[in-house]
Amino acid sequence: MKFFAFSILSLLLLSSCHDLKKQKQLKKTDALLLSVSKMVEELNEIDSLQIQQISAEIGKVRKTIQENYLNDTLTVELGQALEDYKLAGKQAIWVTKNLSIAYRTNLETQERIKNLRLDILAGNGERDKYDSYLKSEEEQVSDLEKLHQTLLKNSEESIQNYQELNQKMVTYSKRNILNNTTL
Numbered sequence: 001m002k003f004f005a006f007s008i009l010s011l012l013l014l015s016s017c018h019d020l021k022k023q024k025q026l027k028k029t030d031a032l033l034l035s036v037s038k039m040v041e042e043l044n045e046i047d048s049l050q051i052q053q054i055s056a057e058i059g060k061v062r063k064t065i066q067e068n069y070l071n072d073t074l075t076v077e078l079g080q081a082l083e084d085y086k087l088a089g090k091q092a093i094w095v096t097k098n099l100s101i102a103y104r105t106n107l108e109t110q111e112r113i114k115n116l117r118l119d120i121l122a123g124n125g126e127r128d129k130y131d132s133y134l135k136s137e138e139e140q141v142s143d144l145e146k147l148h149q150t151l152l153k154n155s156e157e158s159i160q161n162y163q164e165l166n167q168k169m170v171t172y173s174k175r176n177i178l179n180n181t182t183l
Helices: 002-042 046-069 074-120 127-182
Strands: none
Touching: 002 074, 002 127, 046 074, 046 127, 074 127
16 A cells, blocks of 8 residues: 555656656746847848848948049048948848748747647657757747848948938038049
């Protein structure tokens, strides 16, 4: 009888430990899903059309400046402004190219985490590997967070530099065109 009672208590203890581990794993999946969802929402706030327009406008203005610039020297201020303007264009191009990659990767990661969560709930697959799967997903989400932060930073800097410098560069471009036509 003691053996039977001990066996039942042991099973209850093991099942409660398993339930605690399962709950901990489910909390991790929930936290990862929340993190990925937040990133997707923030990426949705990036106006990709505006970024593409900035890239096109900067490219057009820079091309006009290059075609119509005759002097062989620039002031330091103008040179720095041209470099900052060029950087804004490169940032806009980078954001445009990587935004769709970030969306796709976030959605794929979200789907994998949801499937892992369902497996944990149902006890499907190799339960002893759930923790390693979670660790792998945590690393993936960490990498996505780095890409996400870089996209946000480049997007904001590109827009800011464009807004600060575009009118000055357009004016400079027009002045070069006028100087070329009067010669």
